[in-house]
Amino acid sequence: MRGARAAGYTEPTPIQAQAIPVILAGKDLIGTAQTGTGKTAAFVLPILDLLKDGQGLRALILTPTRELAAQIETNIRDYARFLPQIRCTALYGGVAMGPQISELRRGVDIVVATPGRLLDHLRRRTLDLRDIKIFVLDEADRMLDMGFMPDIKHIIALLPTMRQSLLFSATMPPEIESFARRILTNPVVISVGPRATPAEGVSQFLYPVPKHLKFALLKKLLEITPHTSVLIFMRTKRGAHKLARALHQEGHRVTQIHGDRTQSQRSAALHGFRTRQYSILVATDIAARGLDIENISHVINYDVPARPEDYIHRIGRTARASAIGDAFTLCSPEEHAEIRAIERALKKTLPRVILPDFDYGKGGPPLLAASTSTSTPHPTRVYHATGWRRRRRL
Numbered sequence: 417m418r419g420a421r422a423a424g425y426t427e428p429t430p431i432q433a434q435a436i437p438v439i440l441a442g443k444d445l446i447g448t449a450q451t452g453t454g455k456t457a458a459f460v461l462p463i464l465d466l467l468k469d470g471q472g473l474r475a476l477i478l479t480p481t482r483e484l485a486a487q488i489e490t491n492i493r494d495y496a497r498f499l500p501q502i503r504c505t506a507l508y509g510g511v512a513m514g515p516q517i518s519e520l521r522r523g524v525d526i527v528v529a530t531p532g533r534l535l536d537h538l539r540r541r542t543l544d545l546r547d548i549k550i551f552v553l554d555e556a557d558r559m560l561d562m563g564f565m566p567d568i569k570h571i572i573a574l575l576p577t578m579r580q581s582l583l584f585s586a587t588m589p590p591e592i593e594s595f596a597r598r599i600l601t602n603p604v605v606i607s608v609g610p611r612a613t614p615a616e617g618v619s620q621f622l623y624p625v626p627k628h629l630k631f632a633l634l635k636k637l638l639e640i641t642p643h644t645s646v647l648i649f650m651r652t653k654r655g656a657h658k659l660a661r662a663l664h665q666e667g668h669r670v671t672q673i674h675g676d677r678t679q680s681q682r683s684a685a686l687h688g689f690r691t692r693q694y695s696i697l698v699a700t701d702i703a704a705r706g707l708d709i710e711n712i713s714h715v716i717n718y719d720v721p722a723r724p725e726d727y728i729h730r731i732g733r734t735a736r737a738s739a740i741g742d743a744f745t746l747c748s749p750e751e752h753a754e755i756r757a758i759e760r761a762l763k764k765t766l767p768r769v770i771l772p773d774f775d776y777g778k779g780g781p782p783l784l785a786a787s788t789s790t791s792t793p794h795p796t797r798v799y800h801a802t803g804w805r806r807r808r809r810l
Contacts, residue, residue: 510679724761
């Protein structure tokens, strides 16, 4: 409780209030909640309480990305600051094995790991899972997307049969639900909020634009929109690198994170973005899951994501912990199908925004299916399915 208060917690979020008693009771759990609602603390806090009187490696937390593994380790250290007997380490690729092996030899109680690096250690026999009491599979839907399921099944086969298993995810596709039922024993199911929906504090807007004018529109938006920190999502590593370079040439304080960056570069980029050394972070979907960066004012989808779930996770990087934020999506005519899929998943039409002083070229801005008006809107109005409504200036 002292650690939670020192970390700034005053009252539990709904997922925390429901999950913590179940975990303390030793029951298996399937937990789903919107991104940004505090799922990490929902399992870390009770695990610390359950482990505080023992010694040795007893908890394993699997997560899909290096950044999320490092972040969870940091959270554990923050929450356990008044539990000096609890030791934790993070195992992930992109860095040398030596320091990780040294940490394991000194003894740890909790390991946070990505599947690939954990298997590397298991093959080297630098750690043993025979005494694991609590197993956590975090961001399970992302694990499926990234093709980790064979590795996870291999790891689970090495765990003790008698254990407590916890599965957390922002979305719960049928494949994950079926898998969870196979590895969990009579799990308690907790679902907080509607599935596959963004946090309530996110204001979402769609900007129709020809593909070749996306960068020009992005520059215009950054110019006219008051912002503190902006996270821009791209589909590809190459695209993220090119966009970051182009924004840097325009004079923006920008950094980038994607799979072609070394781990030290990725860590430095996240640190610089968190500390406001950079005001813009250009990223692939590697940054869409789990990363908790405070006060991101805007998320911009430069490329429309291929799946509605990815859209939800991307825009969930803003408006975290009951805050508010804006999510802009730049959509070319080639991306209409993805937008329709997103709107079906959200069960709502995204408001279309046309900038009156932006040159869209011959024929004007491309109109998406929901737009029926060809007139140029007033700069303080956006188009909704039910008509134009006034809103604050962007």
